[in-house]
Amino acid sequence: MSGGGGGGRKKKILPSEDHLDLVPLIDCVFLLLLFFMLCGRLSNDQRTEQITVPPTKTATKLNTEKDWSRVIINVFGNTKTTSGNTPPRNTIRLMAGGWSKEWRSEGVNNFTGYIKLREEMNTVWDKAKKYKDPKSGMDLPQVVCEIRADADTEYRVVQEIQMVLTDSVMVDPAEGLKPRAPTGAPKAFVYIDYTTRAPQGPG
Amino acid sequence: MASMNDDPGDGNLDLVPMIDCIMLLLLFFMMTTKFTPEEKSIANILPTDKGLVATQPSKVTPPQQVNILIYPAGFQRGFGERDYVNQLGALIKQSPNAIIQEAEIRVGNRPETLKIDVKILRQTPGPTLTKHVAEIHQFISQQLGPYEKGGADRKGQDPIVIQCFSSLSWQFALIAYDAVRSYEGGLSGIKPPFTPEKLLNMREVTFSPPRIRNYSEKELGGELFEILHSK
Numbered sequence: 001m002s003g004g005g006g007g008g009r010k011k012k013i014l015p016s017e018d019h020l021d022l023v024p025l026i027d028c029v030f031l032l033l034l035f036f037m038l039c040g041r042l043s044n045d046q047r048t049e050q051i052t053v054p055p056t057k058t059a060t061k062l063n064t065e066k067d068w069s070r071v072i073i074n075v076f077g078n079t080k081t082t083s084g085n086t087p088p089r090n091t092i093r094l095m096a097g098g099w100s101k102e103w104r105s106e107g108v109n110n111f112t113g114y115i116k117l118r119e120e121m122n123t124v125w126d127k128a129k130k131y132k133d134p135k136s137g138m139d140l141p142q143v144v145c146e147i148r149a150d151a152d153t154e155y156r157v158v159q160e161i162q163m164v165l166t167d168s169v170m171v172d173p174a175e176g177l178k179p180r181a182p183t184g185a186p187k188a189f190v191y192i193d194y195t196t197r198a199p200q201g202p203g
Numbered sequence: 204m205a206s207m208n209d210d211p212g213d214g215n216l217d218l219v220p221m222i223d224c225i226m227l228l229l230l231f232f233m234m235t236t237k238f239t240p241e242e243k244s245i246a247n248i249l250p251t252d253k254g255l256v257a258t259q260p261s262k263v264t265p266p267q268q269v270n271i272l273i274y275p276a277g278f279q280r281g282f283g284e285r286d287y288v289n290q291l292g293a294l295i296k297q298s299p300n301a302i303i304q305e306a307e308i309r310v311g312n313r314p315e316t317l318k319i320d321v322k323i324l325r326q327t328p329g330p331t332l333t334k335h336v337a338e339i340h341q342f343i344s345q346q347l348g349p350y351e352k353g354g355a356d357r358k359g360q361d362p363i364v365i366q367c368f369s370s371l372s373w374q375f376a377l378i379a380y381d382a383v384r385s386y387e388g389g390l391s392g393i394k395p396p397f398t399p400e401k402l403l404n405m406r407e408v409t410f411s412p413p414r415i416r417n418y419s420e421k422e423l424g425g426e427l428f429e430i431l432h433s434k
Contacts, residue, residue, distance in 0.1 A: 022218050029225050036232035047242070054374030055324060056381035057336055058388060059243035060395040077372070078302060135403075146244060149373050151324060152302050156369035158376070159413045166249050168412075177416055193244040194377060199328055199336045 047072055047095075047148060047195075054151040056196040068142045071124055072195075073117070075157055077150025090157045094120055111177050114164050121165065125187040140190060148195040165189045245381060246397045249409070269311055269350045270433050271343070271383070273367040273375045276305035276318050280431060287431075288424030306368075306375045308339070310346035312434040317342040324374055336378065343382035344389075357391040362407035366430050369413065370423060376410055383408050 051074055064070045074093040078086070092113045093102045101120065103113035128141035145165050149158050160177070163169045167186035169177045180186065281287055307316045323335045352360055363383055367376040387406050388394065397405070414429065415422040 019215070022222070026218070026222070026225075029222070029229060033225060033229050033232065036229065036236055039236075052325070053242065054377045055328070055332060055336055056243075056245055056377060057340060058381050058384040058395060059245040060397075062242060062244050063396065065398070075373075148242075151372060151374035152321075153373045154369065155367045155371050155373045155376050156413060156418070158373045159369065159410065162249055162410065163412060188249075190249045192247045192249055194247065194380075195242050195244050196377065196381070197328070198243060199332045 047074065051076065051148060051150045052152075053148060053195045053197050055199040057199065059196045059198070062146075062193070062195075064144060067129060068144055069128065070144045070146055071121075072146045072148055073161060075147065075149040075153045075161070077152030089152070090154055092117055092157075092161070111171065114160050114169070114177060115171050117161065118164050118167070118171075121167075121189065122187055125189070138185070138188070140188065143189055144191050144193055145189045146193040146195055162192065165192065245377070245384065246402060247380075247408075247410075248402045267361045269347065269361050269363045271363060271365045271379050272309045272430050272433055273306050273319075273365070273371060273379060274427060274430050275303045275368060275371065276307040278307075278427070278431065281428070284421070284425040284428040286424075287427040288420050291424055291427060292420055303371055306371055308342070308375070308379060310343065311350060313346050313349070315342075315346065319375055319378065321372060321374075324378070336381075339378055340382040340385050343379065344386040347383070347386055357387060357406050358404055360406045362409065364409055364411050366411045366433060368427055368430055369415065369418070380408060380410070 072095065074095070076087045076089060076091040076093070078089055087102075090113075091102060094117065095101075101116070103116045124143060125141050128143045130139040130141055132138075133140045147158060147161060160169070163177075165188070167188045168180050170180040172178050278287065278290055281290075302321060304321045306319045306321075308319060309316045317339065319339060320335065323331055326332045347363075350361065365376050365379050365383075367379070384397075387408070391405060393401055393405060414426050
């Protein structure tokens with residue numbers, strides 16, 4: 001308005017004009033928004049992404065049967081996280097419903113991780129639906145335990161986690177872990193999945 | 204100005220709050236979205252301590268099983284655990300978190316062994332990795348052949364136990380399990396995914412329970428001695 005001299009045509013091209021054309025911008029933004037809303041899965045994911053699982057050929061795609069639930073036990077190997085730090089090898093991480101628990105089990109005779117894992121699994125067992133196993137007559141939970149161990153996790157950690165899951169070990173303050181005394185019914189989980197990747201890549 | 208903004212009949216709609224909102228939503232989805240590749244899994248059923256109960260006492264027969272033995276490569280066979288403690292010392296002392304790079308795999312008391320290389324297994328998917336995995340699969344199926352019990356169905360075959368040295372990377376044990384699965388799958392015709400019902404009708408394949416819990420050099424040497432001399 002202050003310049004005054006120019007004609008109507010010139011004014012439309014000027015960027016300092018009051019009315020910026022926002023329509024293409026909004027179009028773009030809506031498209032992007034729609035894309036992310038449709039393609040993205042908001043993962044309340046129990047899987048921590050930086051673990052490199054070992055390669056295998058016979059594995060199949062994950063699926064959980066109806067009425068069964070899944071608990072994922074992440075175990076770190078020699079992995080760098082996306083934020084750049086390296087959690088200690090053999091760290092156990094359990095994630096569910098927005099919370100995450102992490103325990104270390106590295107080092108000689110460090111059994112804290114297994115003890116805490118068992119405590120957590122006891123609660124999972126108590127809450128889970130059960131079925132009667134025809135062969136052993138035991139009540140078993142309808143829970144698939146998925147061990148998502150890094151390829152470089154030490155084998156002994158996976159071994160111990162299996163023992164903890166079947167509830168065949170107990171904790172002795174003096175001796176650490178030892179075989180469970182045969183009293184009371186064990187709170188065992190027997191169906192276990194191991195997460196792996198395909199050697200030839202996706203497809 | 205205030206009257207201009209409040210008036211809905213005005214030609215100029217105030218787009219700023221809407222764009223603010225949309226940008227926020229966009230930013231939220233961009234930051235929280237994860238495009239995860241589908242992962243695969245391999246299933247197993249663990250025995251429990253009340254497993255199969257024999258209905259009547261049967262003849263006592265020594266348990267027959269086929270061991271798949273996995274241990275660090277390059278060990279000289281010794282006469283006792285001390286020989287292994289010395290050899291292990293060098294390997295472990297490098298660093299407590301050192302990853303053992305090469306392992307050897309053997310089935311029962313067969314003389315043949317195969318070397319497995321961590322460096323190849325760690326590679327991103329590709330032909331080298333596929334080839335190495337195929338080699339391991341082929342080796343296991345060749346070695347398991349002589350242990351077939353004629354006349355028995357798959358479930359009646361001797362159970363397979365994977366005995367892996369406890370300080371090795373977990374992928375060695377899993378790749379052996381995978382190879383056995385592939386061998387059994389081929390012979391039984393049962394196709395994945397393996398549900399609990401299917402697994403109960405297949406040959407029993409398990410990972411061995413821990414042999415030691417105190418990971419001192421002496422105990423590790425003892426474990427290695429046991430694994431190397433198993434049949």
